[in-house]
Amino acid sequence: MRTVRELFVVSLVLVTAIGSTPARDAADVKTGGDFAVEVIPDIAYYSGPGADANKNKLDLYLPKGQKDFPVLFFVHGGAWTTGDRKLYLPLGRLLAKNGIGAVIISYRLTPQVQHPGHIEDVARAFAWTHANIGKQGGRADQIFVAGHSAGGHLVALLATNDRYLKAHDLTPKAIKGAIPMSGVYIVGGGQRMQRVFGEGPEAAESASPLRHVTGKEPPFLILYADDDFPGCDRMSEAMGNALKAAKVEAECHSIKDRGHITIMVRLATSESDPATQAILAFVAKHSDLKLRPAAAKTEN
Secondary structure, eight states: OOOHHHHHHHHHHHHHHHOOEEOSOGGGOEESOOOOEEEEEEEESOOSTTOOTTTSEEEEEEETTOOSEEEEEEEOOSTTTSOOGGGGHHHHHHHHHTTOEEEEEOOOOTTTOOTTHHHHHHHHHHHHHHHHGGGGTEEEEEEEEEEETHHHHHHHHHHHOTHHHHTTTOOGGGOSEEEEESOOOSOOOSHHHHHHHOSSHHHHHHTOGGGGOOSOOOOEEEEEEEEOSTTHHHHHHHHHHHHHHTTOOEEEEEEEEEETTHHHHHHHHOTTSHHHHHHHHHHHHTSSOOOEEOOSOEEO
16 A cells, blocks of 8 residues: 555656646636745754754745745645655745745654654744744744645644644744644544554543644634545534634635645645635735736646
8 A cells, every 4th residue: 555655746746747737717816926936955943852864854945035925834744654845845836936935844753753753843843934934034923834634733733732832932823824734633543543642542632633722723724625535524624613613713625626645736736726726815815925816827
C-alpha cells in the first residue's frame, strides 16, 4: 500500500503531466497579482536539544520586492510519520505569485518523536516566523496558518490549545486565521494513533483540537474533499459547528470532485481551483491583500 507521501507525489506528477486546462470561468477567478517569486530555502527555526538538521527547517517563498504582505504558514501532511516541505514548492510559488508570503515548514516525525513533539516543532516554527518575517517584508500581524491532513490537525491544535504558543510568549491571537484542510480534529484510539500520540484518554484529549475550543480562536476556514477519507467530513463539520457555537467566525466547505490527496494537489497547482479561490478570499477578507479578476488564461 502506498503512503500518503507517495500518493501525493504521484498525483502531483499526473496533474503536471496532464498540462493546462481551461479555467472554469475566468470571470469568477480572482488573483492577488502576478509577482516574481523569491525563494529562501533551508532556514533553521530550531537548533536546540534534539533538533533535526533537516526537519527543523523552513522555506520562504516571497513576492519579490514587495513589502507589508500577508503570510501563510503551511504545515504538510503525511499521517505524522512522513512528508517534507520540499514537496510543496508549487504551493509556495503560487501563493507568493499572488502577493502572499509562504512559510512552508518541516517538523520531526514519528517514530523520531511522539506527541507533543510534532506540535512543539510547529509552535517553534511559528514563533520564528512571527519574530522574523518582518525582516523579509511580511506582516507579523497578518500570519495565517494552514495545513493538510496531519498538518490540518496540527494548525488547528496550534490555534485552539494555547499551551504550545505560550512556551514562546505568544497566544493564538498572533494567528490571523486558520485554514485546516482534510484534518483530524478528534484523536481516537487504534494502534496507529497510539504510536503517534501515546496511550490513554489523556493523550487523545490533549491532541484533539475540537476539545480545546473556548471562543478565543481566530477565524477558521475548514476545507475537506467530497470524497475524503472516511469520517473527515463529519469531523470537519463538527469542528466548524463547535467554533460557531463558541461565537468564533468559521466557514466549512466541501470541495467537489476531490479526494484526500487531490484536494491538496489541485490547490497547489491551480489558481482557479475552488480551494485556492476560497483561501485567497479568506486571506483577503482578513488582511490587506487586494484581489482582482484574473485575465482569461489557462490553469494547471
